[in-house]
Amino acid sequence: MSLVRRLPELFVPALLVLGTALLGLEVSSYLQSYFLDTLVKVAIVVALYVFIGNSGVISFGHISFVALGAWTAGVLTVPADQKTAIMPGLAHFLIRTNVGNITSLALAAGVGAVAAFLVGLPLMRLSGLAAGIATFAVLEITNNVLTFDQSIGPGLNAFSSVPQTTGIWQATIAALICVVAAFAYRTSRFGRMLGATREDPAAAAAAGISIYRQRLLAFAISGGLAGLAGGVYVHLLPLQAGGLSLNLTFITLAMLVVGGSGTLLGAVGGALAVNGIYSFFSAATNTVDVFGWHLTVPQGTAEIVLGVLMALVLIARPAGLSGGRELTLPRRSARAAE
C-alpha cells in the first residue's frame, strides 16, 4: 500500500488529538484538567499500541516504563532547595543534579527506552501467556522497588513540588510525538516485519525475520514513548507509586482493547472515548449536571462501567471497535494520484 494511501492512518488520529486539545482550550480550568489527563492517557495507550498492536504479544508491564519516566523527570526537576525535604533518603548525585523541563522529558523517554531494552533482552523470547505473566512480574517488581527505595524518589509519598509545566500544549505535543512515532514505526520496514511476525510467525521466520529482534526494537521504542508519557504525567500531577501500577495498567489496557489494539486509530480513539466515559463517571462522584439533571454516582462506578465495557468488547468484538482496520483512502483516489 502506498504511503499516500496510508496517510489518513496518521492524520485522523493526529486530528483527533488536536481537536481534543482545542476543545480543552475552550473549557474551564476545572474541566481542562480532564482534557490534560486524557492527552497523557492517549500518549500512554499509543505507546502500548506500538508494542502490543504490532507484535500481537500482550504486555502488562508498560506502566513500569511510565513510572520510571515519571520518576526520572520528577526527581531531576524538583527544586534543589526542596529535594531533601520531600525525599530525605535521596542519593547524592540525584540531589546535586537538576535539569530543565525539556531535558527532563528527553531523559524520561531515554530511561524508558533503555529500561525496556534491558527488560526486553530476556523477556522478548517469550510470547503468549508466558509473556503476559513475565511482564506482569516486571510491573510488580518496578512498583515494589519504587515504593520502598527512597534513594531514587519519594517512596510511598506523592511526588510533590515537581514544577507543573504540563499545560495543554505540552500534553498535546507529547501525544502527537507518540502518534507520529507510532505511525513512522508502523510504516517503516521494521514495523512491517514485526506485523508479519504477528500474522504468521513461522512464515516470517522462514522469510529471514528475527522475531526476537523485531519485538525487542518495538518494545524499546514503546518503552521510550511510555517514559515520555510518564515524564509529562509527573509534570501534571503529584504522582504516587501506587497510582502507577495495576489500576493504570487496567485502564490503559481497557482503552487499547476497546478501541482495537491492532490500529493506531483504535488506540487513539479508544483512549479518547474510554477516558471520556471514565472521566465523566469519576467527575460524577461529586455530582455532574447533565441537561439539568443532577447526577451523583458512588465511588467505583467509573471502574465498573469500564470493566463491563471491556469484557463486552472482548467477548463480542475481540478486534476492538475499530475492527482491526485502519482508515485508508479508497483505492481509486490512490490510482488517480499515480
Next chain:
Amino acid sequence: MTLALLNLSWPVFANGLEFGGIYALMAVGIGLVFGVLRLVNFAYGQLIMAGGFALAYGAQWGLPNWVSILFCFAVVLVLSLVMDRLVFRPLRTHSPAVMLVATFAVAFLLQNIALLAFGAYGKTAGAFAYLNAPWDIGGVEIRKIAIIAIVTAAVCLGLLQVLLTRTSLGLHMRAASMDFRTAQLLGVRAGRVIAGAVVVSALFAAIAAVMLSVADFQITSTFGLSDTIIVLAGVVLGGLNRPIPATLGGFSIGFASGILGGTLPSNQSQYLASFLFAAVIVVLLLRPDGLFTRGGASVERL
C-alpha cells in the same frame, strides 16, 4: 536443633507452614482451571474476597459459625459458576492472552463492585478471630489457625489426589489437562470436566477465604488480592498445568514468604515481592513448564 541453627522459632516455622498450606490450596485452584481451560484466572482473588464478605455478613447477621462457612462456600461457588458461564465460556475459543486480559477485567470489575457496595473500609468478619490465640504444644505456643490451616490443607489436597486418581471424573480431568482435544475425541465430556475443575477450584477459594479471614478479619475490596498475586507467581514457579507441581509451587512460595517475612528485618522483607517475581521471570525463561515438572514437555508443532 536445625531450626535453632537457622535462627527460626517454632511459631515462625508454623506460620510458614500455615501460609504454605493456604497458598497451596489456592495454587491448585488456579492450576486446575488452567489445566482444563488454559486460562490463568486473575479474578481468583476476587472469589476469595467474595467469600470474605459472605463471612462478614454471616457475622453481622449473627449466624452460627458453621452456617457462615456454608454461606461463604455457596457465594463463592455461585460467583465462580456465573463467571464461567458469562465470561470464560464465550471466550473459550480465543487465545490465552485474550482470556488473560478478560480475567484481568473481571478481577477489576468485581473489586470495584465490592468497593461500591461495601465502601473503602469494608466489613468486619470477626467470628473466627479467636483462632489467632495460641495453643500450648510442648511448651511452644502456636496459633490455632496455623494448625487448623495445615491440617485442612493436607486433608483437602489428599482428597483431591483421591478424586484425581481414583474416580472417573478425576481421570477425565487429568486427560483433559494433558490434551483437551484428544480427550474430547475419546469421549471425555468437556462440560463435565470444566464444571468439575471450576467447582473444586471454587471450593478451595472458599476454604482459603475462611482461613485468611482469621488473621485479616477486616474484609475490604482488596482482601486476598496480594495473596493471589503471590500465589500466581508460585503456580508459575511450580508448573501450571499439573496439580502436584502447582501445589508444590504454591506451598513453597507461601512457606518462603511466611518464613522470610517473619525473620528478615523489614528493610529487606519489603523487597520480598521483587525477589519472588524476579524468580518467576527466571523460571519462565529457563524452565517454562515450571520447576517441579519432569520432562515430557509438549513440543509445539506447526
